[in-house]
Amino acid sequence: MDLAAASRDGHLALRRVERQQAVIERLHAARGARLRIADLARDLGVSARTPARDVERLRDGGVPIATHPGRGGGVSLARVDAPAAVHLDLPEAAALLSSLAVLGPTVSPSAASAMRKLVAALAG
16 A cells, blocks of 8 residues: 555545534434434535445444434434443553544543543542
């Protein structure tokens, strides 16, 4: 793979991660209500197939997104009132910080909040 192709692939992967984060943010803001794929596509400025693939990837990764087929269907994020505590060792926390640094901690309010919490936890 040449350098230009590698750069393009990296850029596309970064855009996909940013878009998937935007999908999660929108679903969370909907507070359990269904969002239509067509509406997500319009909001993100992409074809309808793109958020459908994003939702599929997120579900495969373990994000609790429910799909509702048929007329009036869509997707929704399961409500989680109090997420379970997560205990990370230093290499795990550093891996997440590295991922956030690549994504850009200001790409979304959730990314910025996660970065602040991880840094605070490591600072002790």
